[in-house]
Amino acid sequence: MDITNIIRPEIKAMKAYPVPSSEGYIKLDAMENPYTYSDELIAELSKALAQAPLNRYPDPNGHGLKDDLREAFDIPQNAHIILGNGSDELITIIMQAIAKPDAVVLSVEPSFVMYKINALFSKVRYVGVPLNEDFSLNLENTLAAIKKEQPSVVFIAYPNNPTGPRFEREDVLKIIEAAPGLVVVDEAYQAFASDSFMDLAGSLPNLVVLRTLSKVGFAGIRVGYGAGCPEIISELDKVRPPYNMNQLSITVAKFALHYKQSFEEQAKKIMDERERMRTALKAYDQITLFASEANFLTVRVPNAPALFEALKNNMILVKLLHGVHPLLDHCLRFTVGKPEENQAVLDVISQFFES
Ligand SMILES: *Cc1c(COP(=O)(O)O)cnc(C)c1O
Numbered sequence: 001m002d003i004t005n006i007i008r009p010e011i012k013a014m015k016a017y018p019v020p021s022s023e024g025y026i027k028l029d030a031m032e033n034p035y036t037y038s039d040e041l042i043a044e045l046s047k048a049l050a051q052a053p054l055n056r057y058p059d060p061n062g063h064g065l066k067d068d069l070r071e072a073f074d075i076p077q078n079a080h081i082i083l084g085n086g087s088d089e090l091i092t093i094i095m096q097a098i099a100k101p102d103a104v105v106l107s108v109e110p111s112f113v114m115y116k117i118n119a120l121f122s123k124v125r126y127v128g129v130p131l132n133e134d135f136s137l138n139l140e141n142t143l144a145a146i147k148k149e150q151p152s153v154v155f156i157a158y159p160n161n162p163t164g165p166r167f168e169r170e171d172v173l174k175i176i177e178a179a180p181g182l183v184v185v186d187e188a189y190q191a192f193a194s195d196s197f198m199d200l201a202g203s204l205p206n207l208v209v210l211r212t213l214s215k216v217g218f219a220g221i222r223v224g225y226g227a228g229c230p231e232i233i234s235e236l237d238k239v240r241p242p243y244n245m246n247q248l249s250i251t252v253a254k255f256a257l258h259y260k261q262s263f264e265e266q267a268k269k270i271m272d273e274r275e276r277m278r279t280a281l282k283a284y285d286q287i288t289l290f291a292s293e294a295n296f297l298t299v300r301v302p303n304a305p306a307l308f309e310a311l312k313n314n315m316i317l318v319k320l321l322h323g324v325h326p327l328l329d330h331c332l333r334f335t336v337g338k339p340e341e342n343q344a345v346l347d348v349i350s351q352f353f354e355s
Pocket residue numbers: 031085086087088089112157160161186188211212213214219222223224
């Protein structure tokens with residue numbers, strides 16, 4: 001007997017989420033913040049961690065973490081907050097909560113893959129509306145699909161991953177207005193962007209704003225949060241595993257918010273580097289450069305797999321997007337790292353196109 005026959009066929013047909021080994025590489029594939037803390041801050045954090053009540057289950061409100069998030073990120077008073085083990089978990093929770101037999105979830109494509117994957121896990125029908133060639137939103141098609149499919153949830157990454165651009169605020173507002181169900185505005189890259197929907201969280205009944213600490217320096221602690229009106233957040237909270245946040249992550253997150261200025265300065269450095277990279281890459285006729293309000297740049301080149309290999313041979317790991325979606329033909333995405341890491345990328349690109 002093949003024991004795996006008990007597994008759902010659509011799961012058997014999948015591949016596990018690929019996380020390539022990055023040992024020894026300049027790691028520019030996963031939008032991590034390259035910076036860490038000063039020795040003084042690390043010493044202080046160690047003390048805080050030593051005092052974390054490891055023998056106790058974590059408090060669902062994160063021992064004050066929700067209040068700290070509200071204060072640090074201007075979450076409106078009328079919004080309620082849900083904490084997630086990364087915003088990935090919040091996507092899972094939303095999907096589980098809405099997974100009626102006939103439910104539909106809609107997103108644009110290409111976008112964050114976890115929307116579609118979680119729909120599959122929860123047996124919810126997924127509809128993807130293609131973006132325009134320049135990765136802008138096709139508002140007409142999106143609104144038509146919303147009207148036809150009546151989705152329970154629409155996911156909009158704002159700015160969008162893996163493409164880079166932030167959609168027009170007006171367009172997203174029109175989607176929120178037209179949607180018969182929830183609209184989740186996923187602001188994973190908010191620290192690098194020029195706009196946010198957080199001001200409307202709690203005021204628009206069908207809006208949930210997702211955020212994460214992952215892209216600003218804390219991918220390792222897995223802390224995400226969602227903000228929306230109390231009616232919907234309290235329903236989502238029923239699906240949340242009661243002890244989904246752990247004491248160590250809560251301690252680090254509270255510490256991080258206390259020293260928020262430190263990661264804000266890092267985000268600023270990353271944005272400056274993003275613009276330096278953009279200017280350097282613009283000089284190449286062979287490169288199509290897409291707009292980005294995130295901590296990565298997505299480019300199209302004549303032969304993306306070859307450039308990917310050239311970078312890899314020089315111990316630089318980026319994300320090859322070629323093959324992921326037709327609109328991503330010959331695209332690569334690289335995270336903006338430290339100046340010397342970015343320079344290493346530019347050096348390889350220069351050699352690659354000059355040889
Ligand atoms: C990285 C990312 C997330 C997931 O972040 P975690 O909090 O680390 O789970 C969610 N949405 C988008 C668009 C992302 O790029």
